[in-house]
Amino acid sequence: MKNTAQERDVFVAIADPTRRKLIRLLADSDELPLYEITTHFEMGRTAVSKHLTILKEADLVTNHKKGRETRYQLNPAPLKEVKEWLSFYEDFWNDRAALLKDILEE
Amino acid sequence: MKNTAQERDVFVAIADPTRRKLIRLLADSDELPLYEITTHFEMGRTAVSKHLTILKEADLVTNHKKGRETRYQLNPAPLKEVKEWLSFYEDFWNDRAALLKDILEE
DNA sequence: TAGATGCGACACCATTTGGTATCGTAATTA
DNA sequence: TAATTACGATACCAAATGGTGTCGCATCTA
Numbered sequence: 001m002k003n004t005a006q007e008r009d010v011f012v013a014i015a016d017p018t019r020r021k022l023i024r025l026l027a028d029s030d031e032l033p034l035y036e037i038t039t040h041f042e043m044g045r046t047a048v049s050k051h052l053t054i055l056k057e058a059d060l061v062t063n064h065k066k067g068r069e070t071r072y073q074l075n076p077a078p079l080k081e082v083k084e085w086l087s088f089y090e091d092f093w094n095d096r097a098a099l100l101k102d103i104l105e106e
Numbered sequence: 107m108k109n110t111a112q113e114r115d116v117f118v119a120i121a122d123p124t125r126r127k128l129i130r131l132l133a134d135s136d137e138l139p140l141y142e143i144t145t146h147f148e149m150g151r152t153a154v155s156k157h158l159t160i161l162k163e164a165d166l167v168t169n170h171k172k173g174r175e176t177r178y179q180l181n182p183a184p185l186k187e188v189k190e191w192l193s194f195y196e197d198f199w200n201d202r203a204a205l206l207k208d209i210l211e212e
Numbered sequence: 213t214a215g216a217t218g219c220g221a222c223a224c225c226a227t228t229t230g231g232t233a234t235c236g237t238a239a240t241t242a
Numbered sequence: 243t244a245a246t247t248a249c250g251a252t253a254c255c256a257a258a259t260g261g262t263g264t265c266g267c268a269t270c271t272a
Contacts, residue, residue: 009121009123011120011121011122011123011126012121014117014121015115015117015118015120015121016117016259016260017115017117018260020117020191023195024194027194027195027198033218033219034218034219035217035218035219043260043261043262044261044262044263045218045219046219046220046221046261046262046263047260047261047262049219049220050259050260050261051260054259065219067218067268067269067270068217068218068219068268068269068270069217069218069219069269070218070219070220076195076198076199077199079192079195079196079199080199082188082192083192083196085126086185086188086189086192088130088133089129089133089182089185090185090189092133092182093182093183093185093186122229122230124230139248139249140248140249141247141248141249149230149231149232150231150232150233151248151249152231152232152233152250152251153230153231153232155249155250156229156230156231157230171249173238173239173240173248174238174239174240174247174248174249175239175248175249176248176249176250
């Protein structure tokens, strides 16, 4: 049996502007079927579906079937990994900024 | 005259694990020449150089020549864009977390 | 029941990505 | 001066990415 829950890097998932738009779209509504989502983009249903699959593999969206529709929902939790990665450099650029400030004030 | 400062998406720049490792490496030291950087990776100098070029196009690193060396330095500033993008969803997952907590406590 | 709708699964294609090896040149060192 | 080192530039390649169109099936609806 193959592992259907293919792993996917969150950083890769959010690298694409279409996928960031998808994330935002799903953040603004509770859940949406594929055909609805597709109307917000200038590409075919298949392409949108592929992007959603990538987001799903990164665990950023979940989906369930409702009749003949497939409803998609956002799961923002994995974004915490990005936040944690960033926090290290946040300190860093604050230090840099502070350092620069010191130099300018001399 | 062509614009040498090619634009590059910060999100794309940090999507690659090698490039995140590069960022971290440069964060830990003030500046490093290419040959030095290359010793930390299991790939050729050309490949590392390409990754550094992408980081440079995203303005995440700067470089200057010092004798025959090319020294690379980190510029964490563009990461702020990622932070700002994230901040929206940070609120969002806090709300979600709070909501879930409410449901569980009923 | 017949048609329309929503979607997954493919097959396909152009472009990008991430790596290689090689060559030429400028700077350092013996 | 001669050899070595550091690098940019280029050509090349396999695999991944981001899109298309089509087919078939399940589910609504008239």
